[in-house]
Amino acid sequence: MDLILVNIIDGLVYGLLLFMLSAGLTLIFSMMGVLNFAHASFYMLGAYFAYQISQTMGFWPGLLIAPLVVGVMGALVERYGLRRVHQYGHVPELIFTFGLALLIEELVQFFWGTNQMAYETPEILQFAAFSIGANSVSAYKVFMIFASISIFLALLYVLTRTRVGMVIQAALSYPKTVEALGHNVPLVFMGVFGVGTALAGVAGVIAGPQLGTFPGMAILLGSIVFVTIVIGGLGSLWGALLASLLIGWLTTFAAASSFEFADILLALGMERPADMDDSILRDLWTLTLPQIGPILPYMLMVLILVVRPHGLMGKRGV
Amino acid sequence: MSDISQSAMKLPGITAANAAPWLIATLFLLVLPFIFSANSAITIMNQMAITIIFALAYNMLLGQGGMLSFGHAVYLGAGGFMCMHIMNYVEDYSLPLPLPLLPLFGGIFGLGLATIVGAFSTRSAGTVFAMISLGIGELLAACSIIIVAFFGGEEGIPGDRTYGLPFFGVEFLQQIEVYYLIIFWLVLSALLMFLFSRTPAGRMANAVRDNPERAEFLGYSARRVRYISFCASGFFAGIAGGLLAINLEILTGEDLGLLLSGEILLITFLGGVGFFFGPIIGAIVFTLLKTVLGLETELWQLYVGALFVATVMYFPGGFAGVLMMHAPSAKLGKLKLLVVPYIKTLVPAFFAVMGAAGFFEIMFHMRHAAVGEEEMTIFWTTFNSHSVLPTAVTIGVTVVGFWLAKRSAPDMAAAWHASITPNKPAGASAGERPADSQAQGGGS
Amino acid sequence: MRIKTLFGLTTALAIGISASAAFAENIRIAFIDPLSGPFATTGTNGLAEWKFAAETLINAKGGVLGNNIEIVSFDNKMSGKESLVQLQVAIDQGIRFIAQGNSSGIAGAITEAVNKHNKRNPDDRVLFLNYSAVAPILTNDACNFWHFRFDANADIKMDALTNVMAADESLGKVYVIGQDYSFGQSVAAAAVHFLAEKRPDVEIVGNELHPIGKVKDFTPYARKIVASGADAVITGNWGSDMVGLGKAIIEAGFEGPIYTYYAASNGITRTFGAAGVDTITQVLQGNTNPPASAETSAYVDAFEAKYPDHDISQARITNAIQMLAKAIDQVGSADDVVKIAYALEGMEIDSLWGGKVFMRPIDHQAIQDIDVAVQTDKNIRHPLDNSPYGLVTQSTVVMAGMDSPTTCEMKRP
Structure with missing residues (x-):
């Protein structure tokens, strides 16, 4: 029982982290209709910038400055890159962000090398907040939960309660009308792209010390972020939240379980072969759920796209 | 508008003009090993030929069908692994299957997998298709490690191509024999793929890509058209996989991984998706960049990434697009008009790119070279990388080159417009579509 | 054309x-x-x-x-x-x-x-x-x-490692975890085999594999390890999988030794830092703390002087x-x-x-001789990653695996 409780907390932490990434991505998608393949690369940049800042000024200034820098970079990419490619259509846009992801990874390797960075959690949070059974939950994890929930609430407030949010929401559905009303829609687009990437930057700053800061971190998390927003429904903030938590708990519980596929085979009335090498099913006999845990979200995504192409909460097909 | 516009819907009759490029290319491929006879050259050429088949197959999706796939290596790998197993099976039981037929089985297996996956993934193009291909790619890449019985885990499945009976006296011991086998399949597959693009199914793929709704109104099922292209593409990817099995005699998980899938997207796009021969250029250029540039510098991936992004931004038509931009000028006999403006812009642009590359190389050397080894050589010049002068020179060359290129770029664009306009109205439409120069400098 | x-x-x-x-x-x-x-x-x-x-x-x-x-x-x-x-x-x-x-x-x-x-x-x-x-x-x-x-090879290293583990009287429960591919699998198999041979009383409370290079968050695995009450962990992980797993295990409150194959140098020692002290233990060949001779030390020093960013x-x-x-x-x-x-x-x-x-x-x-060494910042003659930390040899198995069996049928020309 203790373990299940701990897993619920861990899944929540991971899910909320995914949400910070997917919120920005889904916002950008609903605005421009393009999946930003390089989104996780901005997450990586956030972590590296924060690491560099933490070397001289400590963790907290990094939490503030790094996302700003990343957001500005994102806005520049929109202004001088994406807007130019936009005229060629959606597929080149997707390919452009794909190329950008490659390029950012190469640049990070060029500047910081390929080793893992010793980016650490701030010292005042380096203690165990509480323990459940023998397992301790670090104060940093508690901080992660609070940070991501407050970001979500702030985002929700801005989008639904402020004038800027109204303009953004209107620009989502009726860009031409909003433009006719005298609002600068391209500027709104650039701003949303900047804010979206800055959110990814925040996620990087917070997750960097926990999940490791290395050049592969973007690829590792990148595709799972797409999976999240595709499952949640492209363009839906609530869908992204739902899917993030779902994936967080799904992968956590899959990794924590000790389910073996041999049990299914035995239940089907098959007999465990004496010599595994002779059996064509030998790989199934030795397979366990934790072994395939990280792949489950992809299976879920393919399944969802086949049965319900607009995702869990998406309004339109993609 | 994608292919060289020839006969619209009828199958082309074989004319001398049609057949000439194919005959010349075949002849050229046949004599190539006499020019480059080193084993390593032949190994690289084998690799290149296989990549060409794969890139052409990929372009059936991306260029002709408008479907962006992030997991196409799956079909290559599936075909390759099947061939590896057949190769080993034939050896164990000494069956009379001649080696040259083996890639056909790879093709059939790739086709089989494509029929299954395509059944649900081709429902729409665009993002859904891209995401499903990514998901399938991840799944199969993961399976390649888990399902050891078929994929052999991390070591992969090795085999021996010299099994069984010699094929008309050829035992396939040497790379050169494999080269001719691959060339045979290359020409055959390229021809078939070219003919496919000329069939009604191939033509409809273009129509569905450009406007699926209109195609539906004409009575064609867009999904069915996509499905046919998808299966055909899987078939040829499988053939490439079979050839890979013969060439390398070992297949591992990396041959169906996401890295290879990403690479083939890069290759095809660099070459140009709008023309049939685009991916061929892409495959050749990329393989050479990888081997030649890879020998010269550790930073080759950085340069390739920059080249790729620049291509997407400034030349979405790829190398082939750039080449074909000049077809009208050539037809009008006005290529001469372009020479001076091109030199004026491209030479400074070239120096700007080289200067930037030099700057990166110096930075890299400064940080990574051993203590005491401060000398480095680039562009046939040896100097101390820790002194200020070389860095200043590279920065200066970059800035000046960029400035010069930028200044003369409008002239170049105007010259290009003039060259494609039949009856010289003095610089009428200049500036409408600026052909930007920097990326072109990087590409040449 | x-x-x-x-x-x-x-x-x-x-x-x-x-x-x-x-x-x-x-x-x-x-x-x-x-x-x-x-x-x-x-x-x-x-x-x-x-x-x-x-x-x-x-x-x-x-x-x-x-x-x-x-x-x-x-x-x-x-x-x-x-x-x-x-x-x-x-x-x-x-x-x-x-x-x-x-x-x-x-x-x-x-x-x-x-x-x-x-x-x-x-x-x-x-x-x-x-x-x-x-x-x-x-x-x-x-x-x-x-x-x-x-x-x-991995088996010889595990043989040496389990020799050291078997000498630890207090060892009761062991958890084996690794990357799901041939190397991770052979490490796990060897660990089970040698522990059963040398210490039949030691219980293997967990033996599992995770996908290689795919796990974003190792916390759930770490939770299971802590909950199982294991005294020691054995893993063949390398690269970011090693760092991720190790950090998650330590953060979850695990205090015993983590026996590894590849958990030093290339930024890993530095990243573990103080958390890895007395915990991260590695089986390796040719450890340099303490150095075998003055000649060894001179060689390492000369190397470090020429390549400050690299380690032996x-x-x-x-x-x-x-x-x-x-x-x-x-x-x-x-x-x-x-x-x-x-x-x-x-x-x-x-x-x-x-x-x-x-x-x-x-x-x-x-x-050759195989060392089992632990990460620490005390008595370090040759630190790693330009950090204060390095590996200190705990024990050495002389000519390890001399009689280890092999299925090799060598064909000589």
């Missing part, structure tokens, strides 16, 4: 480059490992060690048969396919000795290719000096006459180069690789890292 000219021109360029180096006097070793991309650090570190060993141990002392040893580097981009191309390029340049170490999968591909090449081209045979790939299969079912392994993380490279030089010297020619291979079989030399190295003839597996 314009494309074709381009093709011709550029290929000419490629071949021109590969052929240009074909007439040097030096005895050349082709170093085929990743020098670009995400795995470049291990590759460049290995290259630095090879170059330094060749210069200091051979060339500075007059070379072999009056010739210098030269290390020619080839970037395989951590790809099996690319490795085979580079192997062919190296052979075309007339290089007779191939060194590779990163990834047993690639080593498997190379050893297969070398075997086939030598069978098909008796005139320009080559030797494969495997300095780091440890999958047991390479000196068992997949062994061949041309392959020599200078690191201890693959000490056996000096053994490989010294044994090769000795064999060439005995044969009196650097071209007859069959004779050189026979000379290497059964050779014994004094290792720079203390003790002896013996090349076992039946499977071409080097037998």
Whole structure:
């Protein structure tokens, strides 16, 4: 029982982290209709910038400055890159962000090398907040939960309660009308792209010390972020939240379980072969759920796209 | 508008003009090993030929069908692994299957997998298709490690191509024999793929890509058209996989991984998706960049990434697009008009790119070279990388080159417009579509 | 056609480059490992060690048969396919000795290719000096006459490691976790096998695999380990999987030792930092704290002075180069690789890292002393990663695995 409780907390932490990434991505998608393949690369940049800042000024200034820098970079990419490619259509846009992801990874390797960075959690949070059974939950994890929930609430407030949010929401559905009303829609687009990437930057700053800061971190998390927003429904903030938590708990519980596929085979009335090498099913006999845990979200995504192409909460097909 | 516009819907009759490029290319491929006879050259050429088949197959999706796939290596790998197993099976039981037929089985297996996956993934193009291909790619890449019985885990499945009976006296011991086998399949597959693009199914793929709704109104099922292209593409990817099995005699998980899938997207796009021969250029250029540039510098991936992004931004038509931009000028006999403006812009642009590359190389050397080894050589010049002068020179060359290129770029664009306009109205439409120069400098 | 000219021109360029180096006097070793991309650090570190060993141990002392040893580097981009191309390029340049170490999968591909090449081209045979790939299969079912392994294989290392573990009376429960591929699986199998043999009373409370390079958050695995009440963890993880797992386990409140294969250098020691002290324990060959002799220390210091960003993380490279030089010297020619291979079989030399190295003839597996060492910042003569931390030897198994069984059926020419 203790373990299940701990897993619920861990899944929540991971899910909320995914949400910070997917919120920005889904916002950008609903605005421009393009999946930003390089989104996780901005997450990586956030972590590296924060690491560099933490070397001289400590963790907290990094939490503030790094996302700003990343957001500005994102806005520049929109202004001088994406807007130019936009005229060629959606597929080149997707390919452009794909190329950008490659390029950012190469640049990070060029500047910081390929080793893992010793980016650490701030010292005042380096203690165990509480323990459940023998397992301790670090104060940093508690901080992660609070940070991501407050970001979500702030985002929700801005989008639904402020004038800027109204303009953004209107620009989502009726860009031409909003433009006719005298609002600068391209500027709104650039701003949303900047804010979206800055959110990814925040996620990087917070997750960097926990999940490791290395050049592969973007690829590792990148595709799972797409999976999240595709499952949640492209363009839906609530869908992204739902899917993030779902994936967080799904992968956590899959990794924590000790389910073996041999049990299914035995239940089907098959007999465990004496010599595994002779059996064509030998790989199934030795397979366990934790072994395939990280792949489950992809299976879920393919399944969802086949049965319900607009995702869990998406309004339109993609 | 994608292919060289020839006969619209009828199958082309074989004319001398049609057949000439194919005959010349075949002849050229046949004599190539006499020019480059080193084993390593032949190994690289084998690799290149296989990549060409794969890139052409990929372009059936991306260029002709408008479907962006992030997991196409799956079909290559599936075909390759099947061939590896057949190769080993034939050896164990000494069956009379001649080696040259083996890639056909790879093709059939790739086709089989494509029929299954395509059944649900081709429902729409665009993002859904891209995401499903990514998901399938991840799944199969993961399976390649888990399902050891078929994929052999991390070591992969090795085999021996010299099994069984010699094929008309050829035992396939040497790379050169494999080269001719691959060339045979290359020409055959390229021809078939070219003919496919000329069939009604191939033509409809273009129509569905450009406007699926209109195609539906004409009575064609867009999904069915996509499905046919998808299966055909899987078939040829499988053939490439079979050839890979013969060439390398070992297949591992990396041959169906996401890295290879990403690479083939890069290759095809660099070459140009709008023309049939685009991916061929892409495959050749990329393989050479990888081997030649890879020998010269550790930073080759950085340069390739920059080249790729620049291509997407400034030349979405790829190398082939750039080449074909000049077809009208050539037809009008006005290529001469372009020479001076091109030199004026491209030479400074070239120096700007080289200067930037030099700057990166110096930075890299400064940080990574051993203590005491401060000398480095680039562009046939040896100097101390820790002194200020070389860095200043590279920065200066970059800035000046960029400035010069930028200044003369409008002239170049105007010259290009003039060259494609039949009856010289003095610089009428200049500036409408600026052909930007920097990326072109990087590409040449 | 314009494309074709381009093709011709550029290929000419490629071949021109590969052929240009074909007439040097030096005895050349082709170093085929990743020098670009995400795995470049291990590759460049290995290259630095090879170059330094060749210069200091051979060339500075007059070379072999009056010739210098030269290390020619080839970037395989951590790809099996690319490795085979580079192997062919190296052979075309007339290089007779191939060194590779990163990834047993690639080593498997190379050893297969070398075997086939030598069978098909008796005139320009080559030797494969495997300095780091440890999958047991390479000196068992997949062994061949041309392959020599200078690191201890995973089974021998586990044998040594479990010797140390078995001596710990308080050890009651052990958790085995690793990456889901051949190496991780063989580590797990060996751990179960040797623990059952040496300490039947020790309970293995968990034995599991996770997908390699795919896990974002290791916390759930760490939770299971802590909840199982394990006293020690064994893992064969490397790279970011090692750091992720190790950090998650320590953060979850685990306090026992974590026994590892690859948890030092390349930024890992620095990243673990204080958290890894007295916890991260590694089985390795040629640990330098305490150094075996003054000569060892001088060698490491000289290396660190020349390559401040690198560490001696693959000490056996000096053994490989010294044994090769000795064999060439005995044969009196650097071209007859069959004779050189026979000379290497059964050779014994004094290792720079203390003790002896013996090349076992039946499977071409080097037998040497194996250390078990723990991360700490006390008594560190040679720290790693430019950090205050390093590995201190806890115990050493002399000539580990001398009698270890092998299924190798060596076919000699």
